[in-house]
Amino acid sequence: MARPNPSPDLDLFERGVLVRLSGVDAGYGGSTVLMDINFEARAGEVALITGPAAAGKTTLTHVLRLALPPRSGRAVILGGDIRRARPRTIADIKRRVGYVAENPVFIEQWSTFDNVAMPLRLLRHKPRDYADDVQELVEFVGLGGAADLAAEKLSGAERRRAAIARALAAKPDLILADDPTAGMSPADGRRIVRLLAEMRRVGAGVVIASQDDSLAECAPMWVWRIDRGRLSAPEQTAEANDAEAFE
Amino acid sequence: MRNALAGVERAIFWTLAFAAFAAAAAGLAARAVDRVAVGYEQARTAYAIVRVEAPDGPEGMAAAEQALASAPHVTSAAPMTAGRAAALLGELGGGVPPEDMPAPRLIEIELAPASPQTDVSGDIVAALAQGGVTAEVIAAPDEGAGGGLAARVRAAALWGSILFGLMMGVIVWLAARGLAARRREMVTVMCDLGATRGQTAGRIADEAAVLGLYAGAAGGALAGAAAVIALLLAIPGASLETLPAMILPIDLAPVLAAPLGAAIAAGAGARAAAGYFHGQAARLG
Numbered sequence: 214m215a216r217p218n219p220s221p222d223l224d225l226f227e228r229g230v231l232v233r234l235s236g237v238d239a240g241y242g243g244s245t246v247l248m249d250i251n252f253e254a255r256a257g258e259v260a261l262i263t264g265p266a267a268a269g270k271t272t273l274t275h276v277l278r279l280a281l282p283p284r285s286g287r288a289v290i291l292g293g294d295i296r297r298a299r300p301r302t303i304a305d306i307k308r309r310v311g312y313v314a315e316n317p318v319f320i321e322q323w324s325t326f327d328n329v330a331m332p333l334r335l336l337r338h339k340p341r342d343y344a345d346d347v348q349e350l351v352e353f354v355g356l357g358g359a360a361d362l363a364a365e366k367l368s369g370a371e372r373r374r375a376a377i378a379r380a381l382a383a384k385p386d387l388i389l390a391d392d393p394t395a396g397m398s399p400a401d402g403r404r405i406v407r408l409l410a411e412m413r414r415v416g417a418g419v420v421i422a423s424q425d426d427s428l429a430e431c432a433p434m435w436v437w438r439i440d441r442g443r444l445s446a447p448e449q450t451a452e453a454n455d456a457e458a459f460e
Numbered sequence: 461m462r463n464a465l466a467g468v469e470r471a472i473f474w475t476l477a478f479a480a481f482a483a484a485a486a487g488l489a490a491r492a493v494d495r496v497a498v499g500y501e502q503a504r505t506a507y508a509i510v511r512v513e514a515p516d517g518p519e520g521m522a523a524a525e526q527a528l529a530s531a532p533h534v535t536s537a538a539p540m541t542a543g544r545a546a547a548l549l550g551e552l553g554g555g556v557p558p559e560d561m562p563a564p565r566l567i568e569i570e571l572a573p574a575s576p577q578t579d580v581s582g583d584i585v586a587a588l589a590q591g592g593v594t595a596e597v598i599a600a601p602d603e604g605a606g607g608g609l610a611a612r613v614r615a616a617a618l619w620g621s622i623l624f625g626l627m628m629g630v631i632v633w634l635a636a637r638g639l640a641a642r643r644r645e646m647v648t649v650m651c652d653l654g655a656t657r658g659q660t661a662g663r664i665a666d667e668a669a670v671l672g673l674y675a676g677a678a679g680g681a682l683a684g685a686a687a688v689i690a691l692l693l694a695i696p697g698a699s700l701e702t703l704p705a706m707i708l709p710i711d712l713a714p715v716l717a718a719p720l721g722a723a724i725a726a727g728a729g730a731r732a733a734a735g736y737f738h739g740q741a742a743r744l745g
Contacts, residue, residue, distance in 0.1 A: 230574065278652070281744045301656060303742075308654030318648045332653045379653075 226292030229256040231387045231418040232277060237286035239276050244286070245273040248442045254387065259410045259419040259434035260447070263426040269442040270422040271315060274391040277302050277420060278312045291386055306338065311380030311417075313390040313409075317372050319364035324358040326351060327373050332383035347382060354378045354408065369396050373405065383411065388412050388419045394428065406431040473675050475635040476726060480679025480718040483628035488687045490621035494614045495711075501610035503575065507599065509540070510584065511569045514594040524567055527591025531572045532583045537675025540566040566598075588625065622715070629725040636668040636729030643667070643730075644737055651741040661735040668730030669723040676722025680715040 223232055226442065231307045232254040240246040246269050249340040254277075262270050275281035276288065279295055288295045291306045298306070311332075319328045330353055333343040351360045354374040359367060367375060373393060380388055390409055394402030402425070409419050410432035429436045512524045515617050515734040521539055528537040549556050561635070581597040589597045628649055643664050650660040691706070698706070 275744055280652075280742065300742075304654050304656040304659075306654070307652070310654070312652055314652070318645055318652070320646050320649055328649075331649060335650065335653055335655050378520065384651075 214416045224292075225289050228255075230289075231256055231291055232240070232325055232420070233289045234276070234283070235287040237283040237288055238278065239272060239283045240386070241272075246442050247276065247444075249440075250276075250286070250444050252437065254418045254420050254435075256418050258269075258411045258415050259413055259421065259432055260437060261426070261429050261434050262420065262422040262437045262439055262444075263429070264439035265342055266424060267440045269444075270424070270439055272442075273439065273444070274312075274389055274422050277387075278310055278389050279307050280400055308332070308383065309386045311383070311385035311388040313373070313376045313380045313393050315395060317376035317379075319372065319375065323364035324361050324363055325356055325367065325371075325378075328364050328375060329378045329382050333441065333442060336383060343382075347378075349377075350378045350382060369399060372460075373397070377405065377409065379385075384415070384417075386417060388417050388454050390419070390421045392423050393421060394423060394425060402428070403431050410434065469639065469671070472635050472639050473671060474640075476632050476672055476675030476722055477679040477682070479628040479631040479635070480676040481682045481721045482679075483721065484680045484683035484718040485686060485716045486621045486624040487626075487717065488683055488711070490617040491711045491714065492687075493617035495708075497610040497613045497617070505573065505612075506571045508569050508571055508580070508597055509599040510537075510569060510586070510588070511598050512565045512567065513596060515592070521565060521567070523591055524588055524593045524595055525677030527588045527593055528567060528569060528584070531587035533574055533580050534584065534587075535570045535572050537567050537569040537659045540564050540568050543567075564680070565705060594626075626723065629721060632672060632722050632725035633729035633732075636672065636726035637733040639668050639671065639726075640664050640730040640733035640737065642688060643734065647734055647737040648741045651738050655738075657735050657738045657742070660738045661731045664734035665727040665731035669727030671702040672722035672724070672726025673719045675726075676719030679722065683718065684712075684715040 218360065230253060232252065234250050234252040237250040237252075238245055238248055239250075244407075250273065252260075252273070264270055272281065276283060277290065279290065283296055284410075291309050293302055293306050295303065295306070320331070323331075326347060330340070330343060330347045333347070334420060348357075351357060354368075356371060356374050356378065359371060359375075364375065365370070372459050377390070377393065380390070388409060393405050393409065397405065406421060406428045409421060410418050419434075421434075426436065426438075429450045434450050436450060437447045438445045480651075510524065510528070512520050514520060515523065525537060525539065528534050542563055543558040545564045545566065546556050546558040546561045569584075571580060584597055585595060586727075647660050647664065650663065655663075688700075688703065691703060692700075695706075
C-alpha cells in the first residue's frame, strides 16, 4: 500500500506528522548523498528505511536527527522547519529526538545508569525524580545487572541496549535508530526492533534504518527503500496499529 | 570532577599548577623588587648632611643643632664626630686616622618622607638662617642623583610580572583546551542529546575551572613556600617568627590571585574549545 506524497503543512506536528521531508537534498562537502528525498514519519507509527550499504540510510538519519542540514527542499521535524531554525530551536527539537547511533558514543567512565540518565540531567530533572524511572528503563532493556558498570566495560550488544535506554529516557516524540541490530544475532536483533517498535504504543514515532529488510516482519511498519540516495514510496507491512499480528 | 586527577588529567593538572607557580613566583618577585625599591628610595631621601659655615666655633654648631630641632622635615640631627667622618672617608677610599681628622663642622640629619616637589634643602637652609646660622646642605634628596630610578624599577617589576602572568595564563588556556579535547565524547553526547553550545561549553568549562582552581592553589602555595625559603636565606636574622611582621597583606596578592587566575584562564580555554567541538558535532557535512 503506497502512501500519498506528503504535502507542505504548517501545523503538521499537531496532526501527528513528526517528520516531513519534501524534495530534500543533502550531502557532505562536494558530494550529494541524498537526492530529492520525500519522507514522512507519524506519531504512533514505525518506519523502516532499508537499502544496501552506502545507499544513504545513515545520511538520512543524520538529517532526521538535525545533524546534517538539507541543502535544498523543505524539512519539517517535530513542527520546526530545520532549514530556518535557530541553533537554540534546533537544540530544543534535538531534545525531543531519541537517537540510537550505529556506534553509540557514551561518556565511557560514567556508569550505564548515569549515561542513560544524561538526557534527563540536561532537562534539569533532579536525580531523586528520575532515579526509579531510569532504573526501570535500564532493566527494561535487559541491563539491570550492568546499571553500575562503566560504559567502557559494556559489550557491543550491551552498548546498543544502553543507547536505546538513553534514547528513550526523556520520553522523546521521535526515536531514530541507525542500524540498531548490527553485530547482533538475528534473535537479539528482532528483540531490539520489537523493543523499539513498542514505543509507538506511547505515541512516539519510530524510524529505524537498517540493511536488513527482514526486520519489517518484527512489527507493523512503513518500509521505505533507499538506493543510491533516492527514496522510493513506502509500503506498509500490516495495519499500522495491528501489533498483535506480529506477536 | 570525576577522575579529574587521573591519567592525562593529572598531567594537565600539573601543567596548570606549574604555570600558576611561575606566575605567582613572578608576582612575588615583583613585590620583593617593589619593596626593595621603596626601601632604597626611602633611605636615599631620608638622609642629609649640613655644613655649618657661620658662626664659627662650637657656638655655631650648637645654634645649628638647636635650629634643626624645630626645622621642617627633620626627624633627628646629630653633629658628625671625627671618628664618624674618618669612617665615612674610609668607605670612600680615603685613609685618614680619626686622631688626625679635624673636627668637622657637619651635622647629620634624618628626614621625614616628603613629596618630590618639596624643596627640602631650601626649607632646612631657611630654618637655619632663622636661627642665625649660615649653612649649606651638602647631601639631600635630589631628583638628579638617582631620583625616579626606584619608581621606574617598581613600574618595570609590576608590568613585567603582569606580562609574565598573562603568558602563563595563555599556557593555562591552551592546556585547558587539552582537557576539553579529552571530554570530546561528552561534548558529542551532549550535542546529540540536544544540549546547546552554551550548556555543553559551560559544563566542560566548569570542570576545567575547578581543575584550574585546585592547580592554581597548589602552584600559588608552592610559590609562597619558595618565597618564604628565599626570604629566610636572603635576610640575615630572619626566622619564621619574624617573617609575619615583615610581610604586608598586599605581598600575598600573587599567591591569592594564582587560583583565581588559573580558574578563569582554564575555564575560558575549555569553554572556547568545547564550543568549537560542539559546533563540529552539531553540523556534519
